[in-house]
Amino acid sequence: MIKVVIVDDEKMIREGLKAIMPWQEMGYEVVATAANGREGVEKFSEHRPDLMIVDIRMPGMDGLELIESVRALGGSTRFLILSGYADFEYAKRAIKLQTDGYLLKPVDEDELQQHLMKLRDILEAEASERLRAAAPKDRDQLFRELLEGTVELSKTDQDELNWTNGRILLLRLSGVSLESGELQAAVKERLVEAVEQEGRGFVFWHQQELVLALRDTYELDQAQQLLQQAIQDSAMDWVASAGRVVKGPCAWPASRADAQALLKEAFRYAGRQIITDGVEPVVPAWLPEEGDVPDNAAALADKVYYAVDAGNTEAAQRMLEGVGWSWYLTGTSEQELKSRLVQATHSIIHRLVQHRPELTREPGDYAPELLHAYRMSHFTDVIACVMQALETVVSRLDQGSSDQQIKRLIDFIHRNYNQQLRLEMLAEVFNYNSAYLGKLFKTKTGEYFNTYLDKVRIEHAKTMLAEGMKVYQVADRVGYLNADYFHTKFKKYVGISPTGYRKL
Structure with a gap:
């Protein structure tokens, strides 16, 4: 059974959730409930649950502080967030804490059940993977140690691998839904079928990336086509990087180091491609003069607001791209850059709603569109997310003669x-x-x-x-x-x- 702890300061909610869901039928067991964040941390330490369903707004320690405290204690507990408020700041923090769902009260039973069923599949798959990893050393473990340079191959292993020259390709998948684990497993299965069964190399997970050890007879344009076919119907974003061609598996660490260095800069490149030394990063057509670069999100919002209020989304996008890229090139981290762009866009929308009577939706209604930007792996995709939110607003403004x-x-x-x-x-x-x-x-x-x-x-x-x-x-x-x-x-x-x- 998957162990669950429910944390909510309203007794009716705690008892209601225990009563309305068919927990045992779905493979779950509610082992405890808690009335506040501090009690929730105590229940975590006592039961070490697989899942905690947590209300955001509670007196004393709120739900997000609870999650941070539990993370600090270790373990792999999953979290579903409950909230009676469509609150932008809370939702943004919940995304950063990598929670598995954000549900508004009153909770829709069908929606909660869907989340729980998907989580069950993921948790069961993770449990199977942990059991497999605990087994005696297998082929993938050998490959991971080769990649790290921590093992020497015996003559028998070298003969079995039958490997001469090749290169390491690192594939990073980024999902935006609860099904990401399942989709990643499906992608790996397709790649194994296309690569290993045809003798073109090996496919295995290492840390956060899917590793393709490809023989040198496999050209990168073929690999690009292979990745597109394997991932195209999964709605997942991806980027890959390729290291140099090396001789033998014992030289894999050198090729991997090349690929890692390129992958660290993936935010600068367009997605769904293989990055090599010969691929140029994306650069906006316009960059502001050094003295025209605002130093924070509020200043950027002031700069872009006039263009958006006038309905000129082209000028707004030009400024967001140029300023954002200028920040990044001068050392602003990827996460800080995303935060600034999202906060600036949220501020612009909020001001528009205050001043333009034809806009009736609350600013929080746009939060899901904006928060999507935090999940993006590439600068161009972050800009596309914030621009989608802005254009939705601008389309409702009166234009005309x-x-x-x-x-x-x-x-x-x-x-x-x-x-x-x-x-x-x-x-x-x-x-x-x-x-x-x-x-x-x-x-x-x-x-x-x-x-x-x-x-x-x-x-x-x-x-x-x-x-x-x-x-x-x-x-x-x-x-x-x-x-x-x-x-x-x-x-x-x-x-x-x-x-x-x-x-x-």
Whole structure:
């Protein structure tokens, strides 16, 4: 039986889960329940369960802190997350902790049962693998030791392998679903059939990669085609790297070292290909100047927001790609880069929902699309994930004629008058030539852009001054970096100084 511990601060949930599921029929046994995170850790130490079903929000130690504590104690316990909140930050942390499911309360019985059935198959397969690994040294174990350079072949082993020249190819599979273990096993089976049964080499797992030890008669373009055929219907992402051709299995470590070095840089390359020294990494068509690279997610969101609000997804993608790649090239880690891009995109969507009435969905509804980016193995795929979320939003924004565009520009000014707006910048995000946009704006409004912006700012300033705010505070609040300049503009449009107006 697969041992289960249920952790939830609501007794009704704990007892309900025990009662509604046919645990024994599915091969499970609920060995304990816990009312909070600390008690959950105690129950883990006592029972060492195979699966823990954990509520996220609990007083004291929450569910994610519980998971971190259990991970620190060791073991291979699996986790299913329960939450009454479609909470972006919690979901993001749950992904990073490599949980096996994220279910919203009230729990759908069928959905939970599906998760449990899939988990059962995976846990049983893992148990079988552990038993096999505990058996006396087998062929794959010999291959792993050859790859590590920790064994010398006997004359008999050398004759049995019948190996002359060849190379090591490392294949990394990345699944995005609960069935990943099953899919990986299926991929290996196909590769074994295609490679070993035809005498072209050997296929075996080592650490996190599937290793293909290929004879030198097997060309890399053939290997590329082989991998595409073996993985094409699994919906899994993959990337592979190939080391140099070496003589004999005892030289495998040298070829493996080449492949490992290339695989470490896989994030820079496009997926579903074999990386060699001759393959060029992906580089965006545009990179910002050094001084134009924002240093955090919030600054990137400010930079991209205007383009998205204007419906110009091409400009938004260009900025996300260019800035993201600049961060990566200057040493930002892969995980930190993903976090920055996702956080920036989430911030943009949140601001759009706040300011655009035609957007009715809550920001959290987009969380699954954005969180998918954390699972991606390549920079281009991360960008594709965040852009998919943005384009979903942009598609719901009102577009239209030049009159509608000018109306949108005016709305944009009224929402963002306190920012450092420039016609040239807005022309880019609204996809217009700046000179043409300036003329169009003057024709439609009767005012030049800068004059219109000044008047909007001054009207807001009058309200703030009437409320008793100090002049320098008002200047900053309405978008003027210099209080003296604000004083000049205010007197020009109102006829008296800000101080005089404040005293009225």
